[in-house]
Amino acid sequence: xxxxxxxxxxxxxxxxxxxxxxxxxxxxxxxxxxxxxxxxxxxxxxxxxxxxxxxxxxxxxxxxxxxxxxxxxxxxxxxxxxxxxxxxxxxxxxxxxxxxxxxxxxxxxxxxxxxxxxxxxxxxxxxxxxxxxxxxxxxxxxxxxxxxxxxxxxxxxxxxxxxxxxxxxxxxxxxxxxxxxxxxxxxxxxxxxxxxxxxxxxxxxxxxxxxxxxxxxxxxxxxxxxxxxxxxxxxxxxxxxxxxxxxxxxxxxxxxxxxxxxxxxxxxxxxxxxxxxxxxxxxxxxxxxxx
Amino acid sequence: xxxxxxxxxxxxxxxxxxxxxxxxxxxxxxxxxxxxxxxxxxxxxxxxxxxxxxxxxxxxxxxxxxxxxxxxxxxxxxxxxxxxxxxxxxxxxxxxxxxxxxxxxxxxxxxxxxxxxxxxxxxxxxxxxxxxxxxxxxxxxxxxxxxxxxxxxxxxxxxxxxxxxxxxxxxxxxxxxxxxxxxxxxxxxxxxxxxxx
Numbered sequence: 371x372x373x374x375x376x377x378x379x380x381x382x383x384x385x386x387x388x389x390x391x392x393x394x395x396x397x398x399x400x401x402x403x404x405x406x407x408x409x410x411x412x413x414x415x416x417x418x419x420x421x422x423x424x425x426x427x428x429x430x431x432x433x434x435x436x437x438x439x440x441x442x443x444x445x446x447x448x449x450x451x452x453x454x455x456x457x458x459x460x461x462x463x464x465x466x467x468x469x470x471x472x473x474x475x476x477x478x479x480x481x482x483x484x485x486x487x488x489x490x491x492x493x494x495x496x497x498x499x500x501x502x503x504x505x506x507x508x509x510x511x512x513x514x515x516x517x518x519x520x521x522x523x524x525x526x527x528x529x530x531x532x533x534x535x536x537x538x539x540x541x542x543x544x545x546x547x548x549x550x551x552x553x554x555x556x557x558x559x560x561x562x563x564x565x566x567x568x569x570x571x572x573x574x575x576x577x578x579x580x581x582x583x584x585x586x587x588x589x590x591x592x593x594x595x596x597x598x599x600x601x602x603x604x605x606x607x608x609x610x611x612x613x614x615x616x617x618x619x620x621x622x623x624x625x626x627x628x629x630x631x632x633x634x635x636x637x638x639x640x641x642x643x644x645x646x647x648x649x650x651x652x653x654x655x656x657x658x659x660x661x
Numbered sequence: 662x663x664x665x666x667x668x669x670x671x672x673x674x675x676x677x678x679x680x681x682x683x684x685x686x687x688x689x690x691x692x693x694x695x696x697x698x699x700x701x702x703x704x705x706x707x708x709x710x711x712x713x714x715x716x717x718x719x720x721x722x723x724x725x726x727x728x729x730x731x732x733x734x735x736x737x738x739x740x741x742x743x744x745x746x747x748x749x750x751x752x753x754x755x756x757x758x759x760x761x762x763x764x765x766x767x768x769x770x771x772x773x774x775x776x777x778x779x780x781x782x783x784x785x786x787x788x789x790x791x792x793x794x795x796x797x798x799x800x801x802x803x804x805x806x807x808x809x810x811x812x813x814x815x816x817x818x819x820x821x822x823x824x825x826x827x828x829x830x831x832x833x834x835x836x837x838x839x840x841x842x843x844x845x846x847x848x849x850x851x852x853x854x855x856x857x858x
Contacts, residue, residue: 376786379803386677405727466783
């Protein structure tokens with residue numbers, strides 16, 4: 371149990387799917403009925419975490435249990451970066467995946483969690499290839515972009531997807547020495563960089579996250595090469611969560627068919643309130659959290 | 662493309678789940694047993710036309726079922742001559758499903774009973790050596806269902822200890838193959854068998 375094949379395997383089965391942030395059983399049920407492949411159990415969605423300020427922590431276990439009781443699909447939950455006791459608690463609650471997330475307040479400024487020490491798999495955020503590979507070498511079995519959560523603005527997620535893609539493309543044609551230098555610069559094992567160069571992609575499933583508000587946003591991330599998407603505030607902060615959830619699921623399944631994305635986008639009502647990322651103060655940028 | 666018409670057309674339902682893994686396994690299987698196959702990613706009714714067989718991959722059966730319904734794919738998939746379902750795909754094939762979500766639709770073609778998430782959460786997912794009709798293989802079980810053959814013409818194809826983890830049924834000229842684990846991750850034996858049907 372808890373072998374890497376089993377940890378990475380669940381992420382493989384989530385591909386082509388949408389993982390939705392939910393804060394209660396009712397929302398979780400709505401997500402499942404809309405065709406979400408998993409739910410992320412939270413105390414508050416990122417847009418509210420931003421608004422409320424203060425320290426954002428792991429959810430109340432009772433809330434996670436209620437959500438788990440309501441659905442048959444996998445339940446994920448977030449712990450703070452470096453907070454391995456929150457992760458232990460989540461594992462004891464038998465969540466299906468843990469997101470060591472920058473959306474919550476960082477608990478350890480120097481270390482991320484040693485994810486090899488757990489049987490439950492982890493997903494972690496990244497802005498670039500180095501960050502993705504550091505998390506994988508710590509044991510993450512799934513990667514997602516950080517994007518800029520709670521903004522309804524896709525610009526940072528796109529930046530992170532493109533950065534990872536370009537850095538992977540840059541490994542192509544590199545000699546042994548350059549690969550070793552690159553591994554050194556990224557502070558990861560050479561063998562891991564060699565593997566990425568050989569595969570031409572990350573060695574684990576890679577989802578988009580942070581700022582997806584519309585079916586077209588979700589399809590954009592898919593066309594840029596992501597394996598699936600996380601939608602945080604985008605669904606339950608919109609005027610018609612049920613329709614938006616269905617539409618984003620449809621757009622991800624049919625991401626390269628503009629006609630279907632058009633049909634999915636029609637008459638959806640108001641998207642979530644959005645933010646210009648440029649107006650955020652540095653400390654308001656969640657994507658800067660983590661090392 | 663003169664030869665292309667005579668090639669077998671095998672679809673992989675590509676709405677959600679471990680699609681690429683099945684395509685790769687099919688490609689290797691096709692090379693290994695020298696059966697040329699055209700592999701079709703199936704997302705719409707048009708994609709499902711004229712297929713000799715289809716694979717229903719692992720994923721979330723709730724999501725796959727709903728997306729199939731949205732595309733009105735049930736009528737076309739129900740007609741396909743041979744169908745191979747892994748994990749969620751096995752649930753889609755099963756005549757009886759335990760733990761289904763209210764309103765969830767299935768193909769209900771094969772005489773097996775499937776129990777969703779029968780082993781428990783992801784913490785109970787596992788890898789194990791399996792005894793199969795093709796020899797011993799490594800099997801990966803991810804939040805797997807349990808499957809039970811119902812009736813004699815449904816043959817066990819693999820065992821984990823005493824438990825049946827793969828089954829095959831021939832119904833007239835139709836063939837159904839179901840595994841509760843993910844052969845596409847570790848072996849091409851089941852794909853070779855499916856291609857030969």
